[in-house]
Amino acid sequence: MANDEGLRGILEAGAVAAAAKLLGCAIEHHARGGLRSGTIVETEAYTEDDPAAHSFVGRTARTDPMFRRAGTLYVYLSYGIHHCMNVVCAGEGRGEAVLIRAIEPLAGTDAMIEARGWRGKPAKDLANGPGKVCQALGVGLHHNGGDLLGGGAVRLVAGPSPPPDAIVVTPRIGITKAADWPRRFVWKRK
DNA sequence: TATTAGATTGTCT
DNA sequence: GACAATCTAATAT
Numbered sequence: 001m002a003n004d005e006g007l008r009g010i011l012e013a014g015a016v017a018a019a020a021k022l023l024g025c026a027i028e029h030h031a032r033g034g035l036r037s038g039t040i041v042e043t044e045a046y047t048e049d050d051p052a053a054h055s056f057v058g059r060t061a062r063t064d065p066m067f068r069r070a071g072t073l074y075v076y077l078s079y080g081i082h083h084c085m086n087v088v089c090a091g092e093g094r095g096e097a098v099l100i101r102a103i104e105p106l107a108g109t110d111a112m113i114e115a116r117g118w119r120g121k122p123a124k125d126l127a128n129g130p131g132k133v134c135q136a137l138g139v140g141l142h143h144n145g146g147d148l149l150g151g152g153a154v155r156l157v158a159g160p161s162p163p164p165d166a167i168v169v170t171p172r173i174g175i176t177k178a179a180d181w182p183r184r185f186v187w188k189r190k
Numbered sequence: 191t192a193t194t195a196g197a198t199t200g201t202c203t
Numbered sequence: 204g205a206c207a208a209t210c211t212a213a214t215a216t
Contacts, residue, residue: 044208052208062201080199082209099208131209175208193215202206 004149007158011070015089015096016183019045020167022098023187026106026157029137036111036137038103038127039159041187044172048095051177055095067095071149075141082131085139087148102128112136162187
């Protein structure tokens with residue numbers, strides 16, 4: 001585990017390395033209604049040489065935060081209805097980020113269920129997808145460009161690292177380019 | 191339980 | 204005008 005300074009260093013090391021080490025860390029959203037947080041259990045790395053990455057096309061108005069310094073929160077809207085959150089990695093102008101694909105509810109589970117209209121279904125499936133993570137945590141486009149390490153409403157908190165043998169690397173899903181790149185990291189528990 | 195098809199909005203060419 | 208880093212629901216096994 002590491003403190004905020006340690007986290008920043010991990011992020012600056014690059015998206016691939018950061019994706020593996022972010023497993024076990026927690027995302028916190030400090031809102032008026034209460035604290036909502038979850039443990040990161042699935043990530044996906046996007047680098048500047050990745051055809052599937054938004055940054056591959058170049059820096060645009062939408063992907064601008066992705067080119068900022070490590071620790072920046074990058075939120076984008078997908079398919080017009082779902083938003084996904086990323087942790088910007090590397091350094092200024094690099095265009096690397098880690099997509100938070102899934103978390104395990106830690107605190108404020110009731111608020112998540114109510115926000116998502118989840119009706120008595122297993123909490124395990126409450127945020128097991130990129131779009132669900134944002135919706136469950138209440139993270140929206142207005143958080144885009146924020147600093148996860150700067151004490152904002154949305155924070156990244158260090159947590160216990162899962163055992164190396166519990167980390168599974170698999171091909172990516174839901175994209176049309178370079179989908180077979182093994183850059184999806186899943187914390188598999190037994 | 192696994193697989194297939196449809197929905198829906200912003201951004202880029 | 205077309206595409207996109209997805210989710211949900213319904214149908215088949």
